[in-house]
Amino acid sequence: MTLHIYNTLTRQKEVFKPIEPGKISMYVCGITVYDYCHIGHARVLVAFDVITRFLRSQGWDVNYVRNITDIDDKILNRADENGELYSDLTQRMIDAMHEDEQELGILPPDMEPRATAHMDEIITMVQILVDNHYAYATDNGDVYYRVSRFPEYGKLSNRNPDDLLAGARVAVGDIKEDPRDFALWKGAKSGEVSWESPWGPGRPGWHIECSAMSTCCLGDTFDIHGGGPDLPFPHHENEIAQSEAATGKKYVHYWMHAGAVRVDDEKMSKSLGNFFTIREVLKKYHPEVVRYFLLSSHYRSPISYSEDNLMEAKGGLERFYTALRPFAAVSAASLGDLKGSEYYQRFVGSMNDDFNSREALAVMYDLVREINTVAKTDIKQAEGLVAELKAMGAVLDILGTDPEAFMQGSSLVDGANSLEAEQIEALIADRVAAKKARDFSRADAIREELLSQGVVLEDSREGTTWRRE
RNA sequence: GGCGCGGUAGCAAAGUGGUAAUGCAGUGGACUGCAACUCCUCCAUCGUCGGUUCGAUUCCGACCCGCGCCUCCA
Numbered sequence: 282m283t284l285h286i287y288n289t290l291t292r293q294k295e296v297f298k299p300i301e302p303g304k305i306s307m308y309v310c311g312i313t314v315y316d317y318c319h320i321g322h323a324r325v326l327v328a329f330d331v332i333t334r335f336l337r338s339q340g341w342d343v344n345y346v347r348n349i350t351d352i353d354d355k356i357l358n359r360a361d362e363n364g365e366l367y368s369d370l371t372q373r374m375i376d377a378m379h380e381d382e383q384e385l386g387i388l389p390p391d392m393e394p395r396a397t398a399h400m401d402e403i404i405t406m407v408q409i410l411v412d413n414h415y416a417y418a419t420d421n422g423d424v425y426y427r428v429s430r431f432p433e434y435g436k437l438s439n440r441n442p443d444d445l446l447a448g449a450r451v452a453v454g455d456i457k458e459d460p461r462d463f464a465l466w467k468g469a470k471s472g473e474v475s476w477e478s479p480w481g482p483g484r485p486g487w488h489i490e491c492s493a494m495s496t497c498c499l500g501d502t503f504d505i506h507g508g509g510p511d512l513p514f515p516h517h518e519n520e521i522a523q524s525e526a527a528t529g530k531k532y533v534h535y536w537m538h539a540g541a542v543r544v545d546d547e548k549m550s551k552s553l554g555n556f557f558t559i560r561e562v563l564k565k566y567h568p569e570v571v572r573y574f575l576l577s578s579h580y581r582s583p584i585s586y587s588e589d590n591l592m593e594a595k596g597g598l599e600r601f602y603t604a605l606r607p608f609a610a611v612s613a614a615s616l617g618d619l620k621g622s623e624y625y626q627r628f629v630g631s632m633n634d635d636f637n638s639r640e641a642l643a644v645m646y647d648l649v650r651e652i653n654t655v656a657k658t659d660i661k662q663a664e665g666l667v668a669e670l671k672a673m674g675a676v677l678d679i680l681g682t683d684p685e686a687f688m689q690g691s692s693l694v695d696g697a698n699s700l701e702a703e704q705i706e707a708l709i710a711d712r713v714a715a716k717k718a719r720d721f722s723r724a725d726a727i728r729e730e731l732l733s734q735g736v737v738l739e740d741s742r743e744g745t746t747w748r749r750e
Numbered sequence: 751g752g753c754g755c756g757g758u759a760g761c762a763a764a765g766u767g768g769u770a771a772u773g774c775a776g777u778g779g780a781c782u783g784c785a786a787c788u789c790c791u792c793c794a795u796c797g798u799c800g801g802u803u804c805g806a807u808u809c810c811g812a813c814c815c816g817c818g819c820c821u822c823c824a
Contacts, residue, residue, distance in 0.1 A: 509824025551823045643772035739786045
């Protein structure tokens with residue numbers, strides 16, 4: 282089956298053609314580590330995690346690089362506010378980010394380069410640009426990219442360079458030749474952290490670190506470059522300008538951008554201050570609910586973070602886990618054994634179509650219905666289908682929780698005022714006794730009491746099970 | 751103003767030139783001591799107006815509405 286990817290550069294879905302057969306080199310813009318990661322970050326992280334997992338499941342040899350930007354004005358400002366060393370701040374935030382990723386089931390990238398560990402490559406690239414007149418140094422030790430020298434500027438974000446000129450902000454006393462020019466290197470003011478360079482002590486501008494790190498990890502040209510919704514302009518546009526001017530080669534074949542996370546119809550962003558950190562959200566919702574929520578829309582569509590939508594995600598997962606509950610012992614099928622399965626074919630087809638995870642989930646729900654139907658008459662066959670469902674879940678890294686644990690514990694926090702499992706079990710035992718004595722009013726009273734505590738009982742031939750609403 | 755994305759059932763969300771997946775909620779039924787779960791059933795003329803076509807939600811145009819980028823933000 283053919284892989285199709287929507288390419289921001291061409292604004293259309295394209296057949297994916299790797300540079301090297303069977304291999305995919307992918308660079309995703311990671312986090313600038315000056316604060317905790319929010320749900321918007323989580324979306325990008327989860328999207329590319331699922332993309333990587335799926336591609337690998339189909340036999341692609343993926344080399345996944347995601348950088349950490351650990352030097353930047355915002356980092357310095359925040360460290361200053363906190364009265365701590367910038368490197369202490371970034372290390373703290375990197376540790377926190379790794380914790381968040383682990384909670385959400387995000388695999389580490391193959392390489393996680395840090396800007397401060399690649400100063401030599403950054404300076405070398407700036408030097409090349411200066412040597413080729415694509416950049417110029419100013420008296421204060423800054424170095425700027427000369428946008429007018431790069432005629433293709435604007436090709437990713439579909440902007441006309443002249444319009445950009447008209448719209449560009451011109452700061453008073455600007456030392457740039459052209460308002461569109463952007464900083465490659467910023468000369469240090471006294472007391473600021475700095476690195477030695479041919480232009481004096483300073484630090485890199487925002488965009489150059491990604492050009493330098495992607496090139497040194499993946500080469501001058503690589504397959505996929507990804508990132509968040511606000512990166513095409515100016516960040517990725519500038520990366521193209523820097524890299525293609527420095528190497529003379531095409532920088533990236535496929536550009537991929539995730540959609541925005543919204544709150545109350547507005548983009549969640551640092552500048553609006555309407556963001557929710559991952560750790561904050563995980564106090565309210567099971568990690569798998571968050572992951573499922575992010576997968577229940579196409580990665581490029583905008584999604585709304587809201588209580589309703591998260592609860593809906595929980596409800597959707599419960600349908601899966603309800604079906605899986607009697608089959609906890611069944612393990613996932615190996616994908617190689619599923620080649621002939623119609624469900625698996627559809628699942629792969631959906632994911633190959635620009636990673637349509639929502640459609641892939643719809644296939645899994647169809648499978649759930651068949652499992653529930655078949656389970657009534659043919660356990661053996663049902664087990665086969667369950668193994669298949671778990672295999673698909675594993676590709677997306679969902680459905681890996683013990684079903685019983687998920688059903689009984691997926692409602693976090695309300696834990697404070699709710700019953701302990703032992704109390705619930707005790708009440709169930711009372712109710713079983715009441716039922717045996719055919720004292721149904723007592724049995725119903727117990728059920729009602731538990732329900733009022735958010736606990737739902739389910740009787741079956743095998744006995745009574747419970748779950749939290 | 752420039753560039754781009756989107757408007758599909760109560761909500762969420764896929765998709766297709768031949769009258770529309772899936773999940774939650776809702777309807778009716780089977781099952782159940784009663785429920786829950788499960789299964790079956792029902793529930794949308796796909797923003798508006800034109801055009802192309804034998805036929806459009808799907809293609810084209812106009813319009814209305816929402817959103818994003820254009821400045822730091824994933």
